[in-house]
Structure formats: C-alpha cells, structure tokens
Amino acid sequence: MTKLSVNINKVATIRNARGANNPDILKVASDCELFGAQGITVHPRPDERHIRYQDVRDIRPMIKTELNIEGNPIAKYIDLVLEVRPAQVTLVPDSHDQITSNHGWDTKNNITFLTDVIGRFKEAGIRTSIFVDADAEMVGYAKKCGTDRVELYTEPYAANYRNGRAEAIAPFTDAAMAARELGLGLNAGHDLSLENLHYFHQNIPWIDEVSIGHAIICDALYMGLRNTIGKYLEALK
Ligand SMILES: CC(=O)[C@@H](O)[C@H](O)COP(=O)(O)O
Numbered sequence: 001m002t003k004l005s006v007n008i009n010k011v012a013t014i015r016n017a018r019g020a021n022n023p024d025i026l027k028v029a030s031d032c033e034l035f036g037a038q039g040i041t042v043h044p045r046p047d048e049r050h051i052r053y054q055d056v057r058d059i060r061p062m063i064k065t066e067l068n069i070e071g072n073p074i075a076k077y078i079d080l081v082l083e084v085r086p087a088q089v090t091l092v093p094d095s096h097d098q099i100t101s102n103h104g105w106d107t108k109n110n111i112t113f114l115t116d117v118i119g120r121f122k123e124a125g126i127r128t129s130i131f132v133d134a135d136a137e138m139v140g141y142a143k144k145c146g147t148d149r150v151e152l153y154t155e156p157y158a159a160n161y162r163n164g165r166a167e168a169i170a171p172f173t174d175a176a177m178a179a180r181e182l183g184l185g186l187n188a189g190h191d192l193s194l195e196n197l198h199y200f201h202q203n204i205p206w207i208d209e210v211s212i213g214h215a216i217i218c219d220a221l222y223m224g225l226r227n228t229i230g231k232y233l234e235a236l237k
C-alpha cells in the first residue's frame, strides 16, 4: 500500500505571514492524520521561511503516524534530526537560497559524505531516504551510500504530464525498477497533484510513500482539507 505523507510547509507559510499562530500547524498536522494521511512531512529550511526548527520539536511528540523530516544535511539540520528522531529523514541537496527543491543528489560524487550522514541516522534508528532524480545510476550510488530508500524527484514528470504522460512516466518507471532490483524502498514527491498522481501510482504501484504538500494545500482552499486528503487517498487506490 502506498502511503500519503502530507507536507505542511505551506501551512507554515500562511502562519508566518502574520507572525501569530493561525493556522496552528500542530492542529493542522493532527487533522491531516485524522482525515487519513499516513504521514506528515516537514522541510525546515535554514532561513525558516515556513517550517521553523522549533515547529519540528513541537510536532514530533504529537504525530501518531510517521514524521518525515526533509532537508539539506547541514550541521544544524543533522543535530535537529538526531534530537527529535523522526520515523524517516530525507536528504535533499537544496542550497540555502533555492525557492524550492529542483534536483536530486549527485550520489556518485557525494558518496563519501552521504555514506557518513546516512550511517549516523541509521545508527540512531531513523529510516533514511535520499532525494534523487529519475536516474538509475544515481539510484545505484544511493544504494552504495547505505540508504534504506530513495525519493524520486517528480517535478519533471509533473511538468511533462500534459505533453504526453507515457513519455513523462518512462524515466520514473525505469528508476523505480532499478530501486526495486537493488532492494531499496521507494518514495516520490514534488509537484504531484490530483491531475498526475493516479497515473503515477498505476505505473509504479509498489511505491512505498508519496509526500505531497503544495498541491494539497492549494486544492484545500477550494475543497477543504478533509475532502482534499480523501481525494488524494482515492488516487492511490
Ligand atoms: C524535497 C521536496 O520536493 C519538497 O520538500 C519541497 O522541497 C518542498 O519545499 P517547499 O515547500 O519549500 O517548496
């Protein structure tokens, strides 16, 4: 069964816009779980533009499903993850000033660094995932780093979906099969939506988890959070 992990970054964006605590991200996270989400994802960036480091500490004890913390493994991030010990950590190669994630790791040229970081998190009993492009070679080197899972960066799939979904999905099925052959767990995320999620899952039904945030929060503006999460869960059946 493919799990839906709701990324609540954009809820924090709205909260930060007024400097108070509305919306309350702890309540939103709890409600996402109540509405059927099987995980909560947060991506505390160094500038804390949305999710703050303290949010991660606050949310950890109230998560009943799984907490997935994404981020670039700078020292401050590593310390936070080891402090709160989430179910999963997802390493993302974003630079500090990126507007959002736009590529996976070069696992070949970062194998030494990633192997060390993965080892530290695994020693702490945290499931690890490395954010990669849909590239079998990058998946292969992620395996060499000792990670439990890879997360496929799906923006290229979403961007090309309307131009031809069969062509858009092809590199992702190839990379997903490479991961399966290597015994790696498989996650996916970035720009997945109600338009493209069902087809993605139909072609890669063995995927363990999709993490979705931006589109869910945008859809919830029109359909409400409960209905929106229900529709995303339907798309994964
Ligand atoms: C790794 C990934 O694809 C998501 O975590 C994405 O980076 C969301 O980040 P923003 O919500 O800051 O766009």
Ligand SMILES: NCC(=O)COP(=O)(O)O
Pocket: 007, 041, 070, 151, 188, 189, 190, 191, 192, 211, 212, 213, 214, 215
């Ligand atoms: N790992 C992807 C994620 O957490 C959410 O990405 P998006 O749905 O906000 O693009």
